[in-house]
Amino acid sequence: MNEKEEGEQLLYNQVNPEIMISLLEENDAENLFDLVSANKDFLSNWLSFPSVTNQMEDSKSFIKRSLFRFVNKEGFWAGIWYKEKLAGSIGFLYFDWKVKKTEIGRSIYK
Numbered sequence: 001m002n003e004k005e006e007g008e009q010l011l012y013n014q015v016n017p018e019i020m021i022s023l024l025e026e027n028d029a030e031n032l033f034d035l036v037s038a039n040k041d042f043l044s045n046w047l048s049f050p051s052v053t054n055q056m057e058d059s060k061s062f063i064k065r066s067l068f069r070f071v072n073k074e075g076f077w078a079g080i081w082y083k084e085k086l087a088g089s090i091g092f093l094y095f096d097w098k099v100k101k102t103e104i105g106r107s108i109y110k
Contacts, residue, residue: 011023011070011076011078018082018083019080019081019082020080020081021078021079021080021081021090022078022079022081023066023067023070023076023077023078023079024063024066024067024077024078024079024089025063025067026060026063026064026067028063028079028086029056029057029059029060029063030056030059031079031085031086032059032062032063032079032086032089033053033055033056033058033059035086035087035109036049036053036059036109037053038109039109040053042109043107043109047107049062062077063077066091069094073095073097074094074095075091075092075093075094075095075102076091076092077089077090077091077105078090078091080106080108087108087109088106088107088108088109089106089107090104090105090106090107091104091105091106092104092105093105
């Protein structure tokens with residue numbers, strides 16, 4: 001059974017029977033760290049965060065910052081779950097409410 005059940009998350013979307021998107025929460029830190037670690041070389045070709053993700057606490061800190069940004073309506077980061085396993089992430093890097101602008105980031109792991 002998937003650890004994430006509908007209604008337990010702050011942000012949740014069941015895209016289809018196999019894919020779900022939900023806000024990353026602190027209890028996802030181990031899954032996120034394991035995924036980034038397994039894909040560090042691949043991700044480092046385009047992104048800077050793998051080089052500073054060296055222990056699970058780094059992923060937990062990232063998630064805490066993302067939750068803070070979510071609560072303050074400054075952006076957020078969500079996990080992409082495929083067949084109940086974390087397979088990637090997607091998020092709004094920031095919200096610029098004055099000019100109504102944002103950037104979307106995403107990572108799909110091997």
